[in-house]
Amino acid sequence: MATKNLQTSVLALLRGNARISVQELAERLDTTTAKIATIIKKLEAEKKILGYTAITSADETADEIRAIIEVQVQPERDAGFDNIAQRIAKFDEVATLYLVSGSHDLHLEVVGHSLQDVARFVSRRLSSQPGVKSCATLFLLKKYKESGIVLDQEEGDARLKVTP
Amino acid sequence: MRVSKSPHKTAAPRPRVAPHIAALPKSGIRDFFELVNAMEDVISLGIGEPDFVTPWKIREATIYSLQRGFTHYTSNLGDPKLRLAVCKYFARRFGGSYDPKTECIITVGVSEGLDIAARAVISPGDEVLYHEPCYVSYAPTVRMAHGVPIAVVTHAEHDFVLQVEDLEKAVTSKTKVLMLNYPNNPTGAGMTAEDKQKIAEFAVKHDLLVFSDEIYDELSYIPRSPSIATLPGMRDRTIVFNGFSKAFAMTGYRIGYAVGPHDLIDAMMKVHQYSMLCAPGPSQFGAIEALTNADGERETMHDEYEQRRNVIVKRFNGLGLHCFKPRGAFYVFPDIRSTGMTSMAFATSLLKEQRVAVIPGTAFGECGEGFVRCSYATSMADIETAMERIGKFLRKRGLP
Numbered sequence: 001m002a003t004k005n006l007q008t009s010v011l012a013l014l015r016g017n018a019r020i021s022v023q024e025l026a027e028r029l030d031t032t033t034a035k036i037a038t039i040i041k042k043l044e045a046e047k048k049i050l051g052y053t054a055i056t057s058a059d060e061t062a063d064e065i066r067a068i069i070e071v072q073v074q075p076e077r078d079a080g081f082d083n084i085a086q087r088i089a090k091f092d093e094v095a096t097l098y099l100v101s102g103s104h105d106l107h108l109e110v111v112g113h114s115l116q117d118v119a120r121f122v123s124r125r126l127s128s129q130p131g132v133k134s135c136a137t138l139f140l141l142k143k144y145k146e147s148g149i150v151l152d153q154e155e156g157d158a159r160l161k162v163t164p
Numbered sequence: 165m166r167v168s169k170s171p172h173k174t175a176a177p178r179p180r181v182a183p184h185i186a187a188l189p190k191s192g193i194r195d196f197f198e199l200v201n202a203m204e205d206v207i208s209l210g211i212g213e214p215d216f217v218t219p220w221k222i223r224e225a226t227i228y229s230l231q232r233g234f235t236h237y238t239s240n241l242g243d244p245k246l247r248l249a250v251c252k253y254f255a256r257r258f259g260g261s262y263d264p265k266t267e268c269i270i271t272v273g274v275s276e277g278l279d280i281a282a283r284a285v286i287s288p289g290d291e292v293l294y295h296e297p298c299y300v301s302y303a304p305t306v307r308m309a310h311g312v313p314i315a316v317v318t319h320a321e322h323d324f325v326l327q328v329e330d331l332e333k334a335v336t337s338k339t340k341v342l343m344l345n346y347p348n349n350p351t352g353a354g355m356t357a358e359d360k361q362k363i364a365e366f367a368v369k370h371d372l373l374v375f376s377d378e379i380y381d382e383l384s385y386i387p388r389s390p391s392i393a394t395l396p397g398m399r400d401r402t403i404v405f406n407g408f409s410k411a412f413a414m415t416g417y418r419i420g421y422a423v424g425p426h427d428l429i430d431a432m433m434k435v436h437q438y439s440m441l442c443a444p445g446p447s448q449f450g451a452i453e454a455l456t457n458a459d460g461e462r463e464t465m466h467d468e469y470e471q472r473r474n475v476i477v478k479r480f481n482g483l484g485l486h487c488f489k490p491r492g493a494f495y496v497f498p499d500i501r502s503t504g505m506t507s508m509a510f511a512t513s514l515l516k517e518q519r520v521a522v523i524p525g526t527a528f529g530e531c532g533e534g535f536v537r538c539s540y541a542t543s544m545a546d547i548e549t550a551m552e553r554i555g556k557f558l559r560k561r562g563l564p
Contacts, residue, residue, distance in 0.1 A: 028474055029474070157215065159213060161211065163211050164193045164301075164349075
């Protein structure tokens with residue numbers, strides 16, 4: 001018996017391969033394409049699926065610079081971190097944004113075309129936001145793993161061609 | 165005065181190989197392997213082991229055990245921590261309760277487990293019932309223990325589930341052991357709780373010992389039911405064999421275990437201590453990690469196999485080769501009789517013409533004639549390509 005329900009299985013498969021066809025999903029999960037299409041529509045409508053994207057390896061050669069920014073903020077009396085987080089999230093430069101536990105409060109991944117681009121965003125836009133107390137910028141140097149995929153995986157099929 | 169004559173001058177030369185070993189057939193897969201191995205670009209559906217590499221946390225735990233210098237003999241029965249982990253895992257996943265100190269032994273895979281169990285309980289002439297088609301080692305294991313293997317045929321119309329009526333025809337006063345392997349290699353057959361109940365009643369009725377090889381149980385695609393050893397009257401007569409190769413993709417680790425009543429495990433331990441001494445230490449440490457910390461990885465692999473099964477079954481039936489939906493393991497056993505070819509001719513022609521390797525059903529017993537074993541422990545992309553090639557192969561012959 002499958003260890004997951006149908007909706008969870010569809011999500012898991014799409015996370016692994018966003019280009020998988022409705023037909024293949026139906027065949028793998030032994031159901032109809034109509035059922036799969038309904039599930040996907042529902043997941044999209046409920047914003048459980050936010051989009052479909054390519055997982056790329058090419059960050060350091062592409063014309064973009066990524067940095068993690070650790071931000072300490074002063075929470076507001078009624079809204080906590082939400083108002084300031086939502087304000088920061090609206091910047092196009094911010095690719096992902098989390099509220100985290102630990103030494104800082106907001107954890108951002110910021111994308112720019114150059115070091116100066118990112119530095120400018122942090123110094124002019126981010127640190128000047130009301131409530132922001134400090135920013136630590138960590139430029140990403142090399143990617144080893146992305147979305148569960150290890151880059152430069154050297155493991156091939158080492159099995160014998162026929163075994164009992 | 166007695167004159168001694170040299171026996172070497174008159175007697176026939178003594179055979180160098182023991183007759184019962186000389187009489188063993190070589191595994192039918194062997195010849196096929198040689199054929200496949202000599203070819204390039206073959207997509208192999210002939211591999212009886214997971215295509216996944218052992219989950220990293222298990223490999224890492226193994227490496228760490230080496231770093232800490234755990235490179236010595238362990239207890240003959242196996243490291244106590246591993247036996248404890250095995251018994252806890254068994255209770256959690258298969259429903260039976262065993263004492264890690266006296267009712268559990270760590271073996272070098274299920275194959276060694278079956279071998280030492282056979283040598284521990286079989287006396288010359290004892291008959292052992294086993295079902296065919298089956299894994300290639302069963303009959304030889306019995307013969308090497310000087311027992312008499314008696315094959316009980318399972319049938320396509322029962323989706324290869326062993327039937328009590330067929331067992332009743334084969335059982336005699338000399339029958340001592342019944343060997344079971346469900347989920348099954350090569351057919352993918354599996355037993356429901358009801359199927360197990362019937363077999364258990366048969367074993368109790370005839371007072372048989374039962375060797376239950378449950379290596380594929382974690383790869384079940386029907387609601388899992390407790391091990392046959394947990395059914396009434398069964399605990400004291402059943403040795404359950406299981407291991408890490410299939411559920412945790414650890415074939416090369418060569419590590420497995422057996423649980424059963426103390427007297428039988430103790431007897432197996434004697435054979436084990438004088439032949440194997442103990443299972444490899446590093447493998448035992450990897451196995452602890454598998455049992456205690458790798459449920460997620462196991463489930464991910466299980467689900468992937470189940471999905472591939474769904475696809476490959478649909479493809480075979482779509483091509484007109486009837487294929488029942490396996491209840492477990494990672495094999496399908498399509499019926500190729502409609503092609504008019506023997507299993508060997510089918511497999512050989514398919515390999516030569518389309519570069520797809522499948523195993524002739526006859527490698528798993530004569531009653532496998534008319535079927536081939538296809539493993540879906542290979543990527544979905546390779547399965548799709550293989551199935552397209554099999555389609556071409558059939559169309560060239562005007563089939564279906």
